[in-house]
Structures are given as structure tokens and as C-alpha cells.
Amino acid sequence: MKRMKMKRLLLFAFLCGSLMTSCSEDMDDVVDDGVLTDPENVEIEDFIYRGMDEIYLYKSDIPELADDYFDTEQDYYAYLADWDTPANLFYQGLVASQDRFSFITDDYIALENSFSGISQTTGVDYRLYRFSNSNDIFGIVRYIIPGSNAEGTAIKRGDLFTEINGETLTVSNYASLLASPSVTFSLAEINDNTVTNTGEEVTIANSEITENPVLIQDVLEVEGLKIGYLMYNSFVADFDIQLNDAFAYFAAENIDELILDLRYNGGGRVSSATAMASMITGSYTGEIFAKKQWNEDYQNYFLANAPDELFNYFVDKIQGGTDINKLNLSSLYVIGTSSTASASELVINGLKPYIDVYLIGNTTTGKSQASVTLYDSPNFGRTNANPDHKYAIQPLVYESVNANDIVVPYDGIEPDVEIEESLSNYGVLGDPSEPMLAAAINAITGKTSKIQTRTIQKEFNYQEFAESSSLKPNYKRMYIDELPSLNLRN
Structure with missing residues (x-):
């Protein structure tokens, strides 16, 4: 449809929304009888289409988003009405094949909460594994969220479980079982290379909590060195002050090196990642941390x-104006895994042109694109969002490369020191003997350059399947605060 025709149609639809009775006969003149079988769904789908048409990174790969794709208004509305649900339109009609991360939600309140670290949870953070040649899965506890209902119970890091509420976990039921109002974990252990129940059960109620992503901050003294250790689990702007306080602690301790543990960090807000990178270095304020590559329309406009909209610069203040606490480090040791994604990878990749960055663990996710929340409003912002529904879309809007134009590989960043968590030896987070932390310490002290642990995974055949954060709306997301106020297409 020609762009001029689209604009006339949108104006017509708006006027008819205000004067539904008087417009009803005229609407029949615009759209064949029966095309708009569900006006409310078409209203939502119209918003979805306009949002993707406006700023989607891979717009040029979707023929239906071409300016001249629809010949008439009838064709456009018939296309929207042809989809069973808004989600089907989004995922099957408008998301490119190479896009693994754009998503739609029918509850943007829950999405906004997740961006602030708020979720419904027992407080048990876990990783799920699938047995080979089976639909059965089992889980292992990675850590307990402080202040949650799980804190102080019998369940702890390294515990395995195979059943929830008396039912064996499978690929089809795990999400609903683990989201139950009350969750009973049937604990298990490894015997003779099999996972078997111990008979012990722990029941924990789900509740709404706000998780501080700064899980551990400590200073370890090893061979005359002061090594800072920070376990940080999500880039949440609401906790930038706590992050900055952690760096104040490291600065006061005058640390020699920093181990940044991002093994469970699936990403988050770009501004928080930029602030963290600036705290680590402190020497490059105003220089390019990352470059943004938008779709053709936005790239050309900028x-x-x-x-300046094409760059993220190192900063000297967090949002709100507080000065950042700087470490002025020339090297960084990062613990990462397959759960390490997006904004975490942005920190690693963005710092590499400036300091030595070493990755300890295994290959990261491989996500270099940022997204933004679009609401059903005239400018896609939160203000004046359509009160009739809670749909929002989170499309990828730009790809990030570092100052040397290097992008995070699609298959992830490979480690310099290779080690993975072993189910039989999870260790205690923050303890210098915990295997992954020990490997990072050894890399600093020069005791190892490349190692690989033999894990039980090779012995009884299982594969990573999911994790607790994969049930949250913001799973493995890197996102910007708001849409640039351009609205170029509409």
C-alpha cells in the first residue's frame, strides 16, 4: 500500500473510533464486508504493523513492510485480519528468520516490572537440563535470591530436582509447574551417572520480590594481590546506585584486578552496561564505547x-547525575557462560578496544542487538497508550559494534580459559575454591592459560534446556530506555 494511502486510512480509522455509529456505513465502503471480523484484534495488529514498519532493524528483510507492498486499504486490513492472533502476526509475519530475540507481550505491566527486577518467584534460581532421547528434564539450583521465600529453607545451590508438585518435569509441563503459586521441589542426587530422587521435598510459595542484581561483592587477597570479585546478575537501572556503591567499595580497597562474574547475567539496560564499563576503566569519558547500526531509514536520518545518536559514549555519571566511581583498570577478568548475553556481551566487546578483557568459562549467547518497548500510542511511547489492551512489542532496533567495528559473534564470544560448571561440584559462590572463580584467580596469578574440566555431562548425556530467567519477559534482552522521538514512517 502506498504510504499516502496508509496515512489516510489511519486518520479515517481514528475518526471512526470516535464516531463509530456515524462511520459504520462509511467503513463498509473502505473494507469489504467480513474483512474486519474482529475490530479489536485488527486495532492491535495495526499497532504491531506500524511499530515494526517504523523502526524494526530487519525491516528490509520483510517484504510486507515495504512501502509499496499493499495496493489498497482493503488489502492492508485483509492482511491484518488474516492472522489468528497478534502474536501470530508478529512472529510468523513480521519477524525476520535471523531474529532470535524480538518479542511481543500482552501484559506490558509485567514487562516493565521485569525491567525493574520485579518478578513472581520462589527465589530459587535454576538451570534446567534435558535428558538425551527423552522429554524428561531435571534442574539444578544455581543460587537463592536474598530476601525471597527460599532463603533460609533446606534448598541450596547445587541441589538437583526432578519433580515439581509430585509431577516429573517434562518439556511440556515445566513452565506451568514452576510458576505454580506454591512449588514443592523433589530433591535428587547423582548416583552411578544417573539422577535419582532422595525422597526429600522442599515447599516454597511464589511471591513478588525485587532482586538486587549485585549478588556478591568481595575483595580476595591472593599472592599479595587484592582481587575484587563482583557477581552481577542483571543490568537494571533501578540498581545503578548499588552498582556504583560496589565500585566505591573496590576503589576504597585499592584493588589490583577485578573479576566480574556475569555467568547468569542475561543482559538488560544499555545505559547500565555503559555505566559499568565506565566504572571499570574511568579513563575514556566521552570516547566511543559502542556504535549503533539502525535500519536504513533511521541510520540515514541520524x-x-x-x-551522536549513532554512538554510546563512556560516561562519568550514572542516570540521575551521581558521579561514577572509577577503578582505572587496564585489564578485566569476566566469568561467562551460555547464559551470559546481550548487555553482558556489550560490556565485554565494548571494553576490548581499550583494555585487556579475558573471558573465563564457556561460550556466551551471541547477541549484539538492542531492543525498545513500543506501546500502542501515537508516538509508540508509554504516555497515552491505548487503554483497551496491554499489548506491547519489543523489536530489535539496532545492532551494536565496538569502537573497532567488531560485532559480538552470532555464536557467542569464545572463552580464553575454558571451564564449565560441573553438576557434581558446583561449589559456593564467592569462595575462592569455587571452580570457575578459582580458574579466574589462576588466570590472574598466571597459573593457567587454557584449561578444560571433565564434566559429568559427557557421561550420562544431557543438554542445557532452559533456566529460571527464561520464564521472565525480559529474558536475554538488551534494551534502550525509549524510542528516539522521530516517528519517521508514520
Whole structure:
């Protein structure tokens, strides 16, 4: 449909929304009888289409988003009405094949809460594994969220479980069982290379909590070195002050090196990742931390009118104006896993042109794109969002590369020191003997350059399947605060 026709149609639809009775006959003149079988769904789908048409990173790969794809208004509305649900339109019609991370939600309140670290949870953070040649799965506890209902119970890091509420976990029931109002974990152990129940059960109620992503901050003294250790589990802007306080602690301790544990960090807000990178270095304020590559329309506009929108710069303040606490480090040791994604990878990749960054663990996720929340409003912002529904979309809007134009590989960042968590030896987080932390310490002290642990995974055949954060709306997301106020297409 020609762009001029689209604009006339949208105006017509808006006027008819205000004067539904008087417009009903005229609407029949615009759309064949029966095309708009569900006006409310078409209203939502119209918003979805307009949002993707506006700023989607891979717009040029979707033929239906071409300016001249629809010949008439009838064709456009018939296309929208042809989809059973808004989600089907989004995922099957408008998301490119190479896009693993754009998503839609029918509850943007829950999405906003997740961006602030708020969720319904027992407080048990876990990783799930699937047995080979089976639909059965089992889980292992990675850590207990402080202040949650799980804190102080019998369940702890390294515990395995195979059943929830008396039912064996499978690929089809795990999500509903683990989201139950009350969750009973049937604990298990490894015997003769099999996972078997111990008979012990722990029941924990789900509740709403706000998780501080700063899980551990400590200073370890090893061979005359002061090594800072920070376990940080999500880039949440609401906790930038706590993050900055952690760096104040490290600065006061005058640490020599920093181990940044991002093994369970699936990403988060770009501004928080930029602030963290600035705290680590402290020497590059105003220089390029990352470059943004938008779709053709936005890229060309920014090149001509607002070139600063194409860059993230190192900063000297967090949001709100507080000075950041700087460490002025020339090297960084990062613990990462397959759960390490997006904004975590942004920190690793963005710092590499400036300091030595060493990755200890295994290959990360491989996500270099940022997204933004679009609401059903005239400018896609939260203000004046359509009160009739809670749908929002979170499309990828730009790809991030570092100052040397290097992108995070699609298959992830490979480790310099290779080690993975072993189910039989999870260790205690923050303890220098915990295997992954020990490997990072050894890398600092020069005791190892490349190691690989033999894990029980090879012995009884299982594969990573999911994790507790995969049930949250913001799973493995890197997102910006808001849409640039351009609205170029509409």
C-alpha cells in the first residue's frame, strides 16, 4: 500500500473510533464486508504493523513492510485480519528468520516490572537440563535470591530436582509447574551417572520480590594481590546506585584486578552496561564505547541530522547525575557462560578496544542487538497508550559494534580459559575454591592459560534446556530506555 494511502486510512480509522455509529456505513465502503471480523484484534495488529514498519532493524528483510507492498486499504486490513492472533502476526509475519530475540507481550505491566527486577518467584534460581532421547528434564539450583521465600529453607545451590508438585518435569509441563503459586521441589542426587530422587521435598510459595542484581561483592587477597570479585546478575537501572556503591567499595580497597562474574547475567539496560564499563576503566569519558547500526531509514536520518545518536559514549555519571566511581583498570577478568548475553556481551566487546578483557568459562549467547518497548500510542511511547489492551512489542532496533567495528559473534564470544560448571561440584559462590572463580584467580596469578574440566555431562548425556530467567519477559534482552522521538514512517 502506498504510504499516502496508509496515512489516510489511519486518520479515517481514528475518526471512526470516535464516531463509530456515524462511520459504520462509511467503513463498509473502505473494507469489504467480513474483512474486519474482529475490530479489536485488527486495532492491535495495526499497532504491531506500524511499530515494526517504523523502526524494526530487519525491516528490509520483510517484504510486507515495504512501502509499496499493499495496493489498497482493503488489502492492508485483509492482511491484518488474516492472522489468528497478534502474536501470530508478529512472529510468523513480521519477524525476520535471523531474529532470535524480538518479542511481543500482552501484559506490558509485567514487562516493565521485569525491567525493574520485579518478578513472581520462589527465589530459587535454576538451570534446567534435558535428558538425551527423552522429554524428561531435571534442574539444578544455581543460587537463592536474598530476601525471597527460599532463603533460609533446606534448598541450596547445587541441589538437583526432578519433580515439581509430585509431577516429573517434562518439556511440556515445566513452565506451568514452576510458576505454580506454591512449588514443592523433589530433591535428587547423582548416583552411578544417573539422577535419582532422595525422597526429600522442599515447599516454597511464589511471591513478588525485587532482586538486587549485585549478588556478591568481595575483595580476595591472593599472592599479595587484592582481587575484587563482583557477581552481577542483571543490568537494571533501578540498581545503578548499588552498582556504583560496589565500585566505591573496590576503589576504597585499592584493588589490583577485578573479576566480574556475569555467568547468569542475561543482559538488560544499555545505559547500565555503559555505566559499568565506565566504572571499570574511568579513563575514556566521552570516547566511543559502542556504535549503533539502525535500519536504513533511521541510520540515514541520524547521519544527516543527529550523528551522536549513532554512538554510546563512556560516561562519568550514572542516570540521575551521581558521579561514577572509577577503578582505572587496564585489564578485566569476566566469568561467562551460555547464559551470559546481550548487555553482558556489550560490556565485554565494548571494553576490548581499550583494555585487556579475558573471558573465563564457556561460550556466551551471541547477541549484539538492542531492543525498545513500543506501546500502542501515537508516538509508540508509554504516555497515552491505548487503554483497551496491554499489548506491547519489543523489536530489535539496532545492532551494536565496538569502537573497532567488531560485532559480538552470532555464536557467542569464545572463552580464553575454558571451564564449565560441573553438576557434581558446583561449589559456593564467592569462595575462592569455587571452580570457575578459582580458574579466574589462576588466570590472574598466571597459573593457567587454557584449561578444560571433565564434566559429568559427557557421561550420562544431557543438554542445557532452559533456566529460571527464561520464564521472565525480559529474558536475554538488551534494551534502550525509549524510542528516539522521530516517528519517521508514520
